Amino acid sequence: MSAPVPQESGGVAVFRSLAEVPPxxxxxxxxxxxxxxxxxxxxxxxxxxAADARRIENGIGGRGVAVTFEPHPEQVLRPAKxxxxxxxxxxxxxxxxxxxxxxxxxLPFDAALAQLTPRAFVEQILVGALHVRRxxxxxxxxxxxxxxxxxxxxxxxxxxxxxTVRVHDAVHVRGLEVSSSAVRALVAAGDMRRARWMLGRPxxxxxxxxxxxxxxxxxVVPTVNLAPYDGLLPxxxxxxxxxxxxxxxxxxxxxxGDRPTFGEPSFAVETHILDFEPQPNTQxxxxxxxxxxxxxLLRLRGEVKFPxxxxxxxxxxxxxxxxxxxxxxxxxx
Numbered sequence: 001m002s003a004p005v006p007q008e009s010g011g012v013a014v015f016r017s018l019a020e021v022p023p024x025x026x027x028x029x030x031x032x033x034x035x036x037x038x039x040x041x042x043x044x045x046x047x048x049x050a051a052d053a054r055r056i057e058n059g060i061g062g063r064g065v066a067v068t069f070e071p072h073p074e075q076v077l078r079p080a081k082x083x084x085x086x087x088x089x090x091x092x093x094x095x096x097x098x099x100x101x102x103x104x105x106x107l108p109f110d111a112a113l114a115q116l117t118p119r120a121f122v123e124q125i126l127v128g129a130l131h132v133r134r135x136x137x138x139x140x141x142x143x144x145x146x147x148x149x150x151x152x153x154x155x156x157x158x159x160x161x162x163x164t165v166r167v168h169d170a171v172h173v174r175g176l177e178v179s180s181s182a183v184r185a186l187v188a189a190g191d192m193r194r195a196r197w198m199l200g201r202p203x204x205x206x207x208x209x210x211x212x213x214x215x216x217x218x219x220v221v222p223t224v225n226l227a228p229y230d231g232l233l234p235x236x237x238x239x240x241x242x243x244x245x246x247x248x249x250x251x252x253x254x255x256x257g258d259r260p261t262f263g264e265p266s267f268a269v270e271t272h273i274l275d276f277e278p279q280p281n282t283q284x285x286x287x288x289x290x291x292x293x294x295x296x297l298l299r300l301r302g303e304v305k306f307p308x309x310x311x312x313x314x315x316x317x318x319x320x321x322x323x324x325x326x327x328x329x330x331x332x333x
Contacts, residue, residue, distance in 0.1 A: 013103040014093060018129050021105065025063065026131030029053040032067040032143065034180065037086035038095035040200045041171040041178040045136045048166065050100030052134045064101040065130055068092065069109040076109050083184055084232035086199075091206055105130070118144030122157045132163045139167050173197045190235035190299040202242070202295040205229060205269070209290055222276035226269040226292065233269065234296055236303040240323045243271050244293035245286070251275050253316075253323045254294065257303040269294070272316075274324060298326060 029052035056062030210225035
């Protein structure tokens, strides 16, 4: 390539604007989308993009490209109705890299990009920058100003500009149609099992520890609170979870909620580690910058206001026992 390319997410090239795409990039196979969650539907399309790229010009010079946007277009066009994101950009890039594409183009979504006509989008981005020979999209794909065009218009542009379009039908898992909006709805309802079916992995929150409780030079108590989080969170309640800290994995129970038993509501995502051993060789350095990955596996119950702290403690013991049974069963499989 004629220009330096930033390497991220396992060596996959990540372009943060059209200006970063080298002039001699391509030929390419590409897919355009928000790819929030990088669920099984997205993965089917992107696997096909990667496979097609290997076939372009007998495998010489072909590139598989995922084109995505930051921020999410709805955050610019309709901020009051914009969805909470399943995956922040850094995690989205990591997951996109795992599909086998060679590059990700992250287009900064602003008023200028929103005003591009479908023809201008094709000419400037797909043809002018990426030199596409093949485009893959889901049947519901829309693009251009006011989402004026769909896959039929894209195919017509392909005839004009010399690329072909493959339209993918929606992926179904156990009778459910996979989509980002469906995943968000399931997570918002606390249905971790069906969300996992669609994502192909557990729903995960990436954050850092909250200030104060659970923070010190060493983790010496088995409870960690997550810092305030702007992305999607599950419905209020108690969950069986798995917490990753500094490369180690802990079985855990997590409460998402306002802790109403203690009076004034105080929202928190509080995780109690089940298999923590407070010994010198198992203590962990933990600061406000320590990356945390919290996987939500199963919802145990909704949030309840208990008549007393004693009643709450009794319920917590039941929650812990159920979580321990869950992990014993999964380890036995």
